[in-house]
Every structure is written in C-alpha cells, then in structure tokens.
Amino acid sequence: GAVVSQHPSRVICKSGTSVKIECRSLDFQATTMFWYRQFPKQSLMLMATSNEGSKATYEQGVEKDKFLINHASLTLSTLTVTSAHPEDSSFYICSASAGRGPYNEQFFGPGTRLTVL
Amino acid sequence: AQSVAQPEDQVNVAEGNPLTVKCTYSVSGNPYLFWYVQYPNRGLQFLLKYITGDNLVKGSYGFEAEFNKSQTSFHLKKPSALVSDSALYFCAVRDTGGFKTIFGAGTRLFVKA
Numbered sequence: 001g002a003v004v005s006q007h008p009s010r011v012i013c014k015s016g017t018s019v020k021i022e023c024r025s026l027d028f029q030a031t032t033m034f035w036y037r038q039f040p041k042q043s044l045m046l047m048a049t050s051n052e053g054s055k056a057t058y059e060q061g062v063e064k065d066k067f068l069i070n071h072a073s074l075t076l077s078t079l080t081v082t083s084a085h086p087e088d089s090s091f092y093i094c095s096a097s098a099g100r101g102p103y104n105e106q107f108f109g110p111g112t113r114l115t116v117l
Numbered sequence: 118a119q120s121v122a123q124p125e126d127q128v129n130v131a132e133g134n135p136l137t138v139k140c141t142y143s144v145s146g147n148p149y150l151f152w153y154v155q156y157p158n159r160g161l162q163f164l165l166k167y168i169t170g171d172n173l174v175k176g177s178y179g180f181e182a183e184f185n186k187s188q189t190s191f192h193l194k195k196p197s198a199l200v201s202d203s204a205l206y207f208c209a210v211r212d213t214g215g216f217k218t219i220f221g222a223g224t225r226l227f228v229k230a
Contacts, residue, residue, distance in 0.1 A: 006160075034218070043207065043220045044161075093160050095218075106218055108153075108161040 002028045004096050006109035013084055014117055021079045021112045023094030029074035030096035034106065035067075038091040050077055084116045119144045119210045123221040130198045131229050138193040138224045140208030149211040150191045151218065152182055154204045161207065167191060178202070198228045 003026040013019050023033060032051050036044040048064075050056040050071035058064045066088075068080040077096075081088050091113050095106040120143045130136045142148055149168055153161040165176025172184045182193045193206060208221040 004160075032216075041223075043222045046217060046219070049217065091158075095161075105163065105166075107163075110160040111158065113158065 002026070002096075002098075002105075002107045004030075004094065004107045004109040006092075006094055006112050008112060009110060010113045010115075012115045012117065015085050016083055018080055018082045019084055019114060021081075021092055021094075021114075023077045023079070023096065023109050025075045025096040025107070028096075028098050028107075030077075031074065031099055032097045033071055033077040034095045034097075035069060035077075035079050036093045036095070038093060038111075040091075044093060047079075081114065084114070086116045089114055089116045119212050119219050121150075121208045121210045121219060121221040123206075123208055123224045125224050126222075127225045127227065129227045129229065132200050133197050136195050136198040136202070136226065136228070138206050138208075138226060140191045140193065140221060141189050142191060142208075142210050143189065144210055148184075148189075148191075150182075150184065151209040151211070152176065152180070152191075152193050153207045153209060153220075155207065155223075156204050164193070164206075198226075200228045200230050202226060203228045 005024045007022045035047045038044050047062045048056045048058045050069050052071050052074050056069035071077040093111045095108045097104045097106045122141045151166045152164040165174050167174050167184045175181045180195050205223050207223050209218050211218050
C-alpha cells in the first residue's frame with residue numbers, strides 16, 4: 001500500500017509554544033488529507049479535512065485558530081498546534097487519500113505523540 | 118448520521134482458538150465498512166473493507182469479516198489466533214459521500230500463549 005509519513009514522531013514542548021506536525025504522502029498525490037486526534041485508550045476523533053489548495057474543514061468543536069492546517073501541495077499537509085497547553089497533549093494521526101469516494105483508500109501515518117509540559 | 122458500535126472493550130482468546138471482534142453499524146444508504154488494527158504508539162493499518170459484492174471479505178494477516186445486512190453487523194474473524202494479533206482493532210464506516218471515516222471506540226484483543 002501507499003506510504004504516509006509523519007514528522008516528528010514524538011515532540012515535547014513547553015506550554016505556550018507552537019508545534020508543527022508534518023504529514024507527507026510519499027508515493028502518491030493526496031488530494032485530501034485528514035487529521036485525527038486520539039486520546040489514550042480511545043478512538044480516533046476526526047479534527048479536520050483538508051483539500052489541496054483550499055481551506056480545511058473543521059469538525060464541530062475543533063478550534064480552527066488553535067489547530068492550523070495547511071495543505072499547500074499534493075504531498076504535504078501540516079498541523080500547527082498554536083499556544084499549546086497540557087490538555088493538547090495527545091496522539092495526532094494524519095491520513096491521506098488520492099480522492100473522494102469509498103473506492104479511494106485512506107492511508108494512515110504512524111502518528112505523532114505530543115506532550116505539552 | 119453514520120455510526121459504528123464495538124460492544125466489547127476487550128476480547129481475550131487463547132492462541133490457536135478462533136477469534137471474533139464484533140461491530141455493528143448504522144448508515145443511511147449503502148454501507149462502506151472497514152477494519153483497521155493499531156499497535157502501540159503506531160498509526161492504523163488497514164485490514165479489510167466491504168464496499169460491495171461478497172458478504173465474506175478476506176483481508177490481511179488471515180483476517181476476514183462477514184457483512185450481514187439484516188443484522189447490520191460486520192464482525193471481524195480469524196480461524197486461529199496468534200499472540201502477535203494482540204492489538205487494538207477499530208471498525209469504521211465511511212459516510213455516504215465516501216468522504217469521512219467514522220471510527221468505532223475500538224476493541225482491545227489479547228491473545229494468550
């Protein structure tokens with residue numbers, strides 16, 4: 001299957017700083033990328049959906065000014081957690097798809113564990 | 118709205134025995150169903166999917182799932198469990214537009230040697 005990478009895999013930062021997480025599709029063009037958040041022992045919660053070249057669509061309850069998403073190219077999307085606080089500590093997972101529709105598979109990155117001190 | 122339910126938080130099975138991880142779904146329209154597995158501190162790995170066609174879907178690592186429309190279920194099965202199958206399993210449904218994927222709460226599978 002296609003490969004999606006995330007960088008960094010783990011990050012620890014101080015409260016109040018901003019953290020950027022990159023998601024790359026390595027061997028295909030991802031027209032759509034998704035960002036999920038996973039709390040310990042819980043399911044994945046969709047945060048936002050981004051299409052290349054357009055603004056991200058955020059799920060209800062997700063602060064768009066806090067979680068900035070940029071999908072500037074067909075192989076790269078970034079999630080920036082601005083002014084991070086301890087409650088933002090979580091496992092963030094991105095996924096990428098070559099298109100819409102059920103026949104377009106979503107490929108998941110390995111995740112980024114964010115710890116805010 | 119689409120949703121999936123995984124009624125069991127945890128499933129325990131002995132190595133070599135068959136395993137079943139349950140999933141029921143609720144959708145308007147045709148269901149697009151998926152199973153994923155997650156190992157500790159890792160992303161999700163795709164196991165199998167049902168879009169259309171045969172009700173019995175075969176996937177990776179010897180797993181299979183049976184789509185049952187009347188019972189709105191999509192249970193994951195494997196004839197003989199391995200210790201290495203121990204992981205967190207997610208059932209998921211894609212919305213009718215085929216765009217968003219909604220995940221169940223997950224079921225933790227423990228396979229004892």
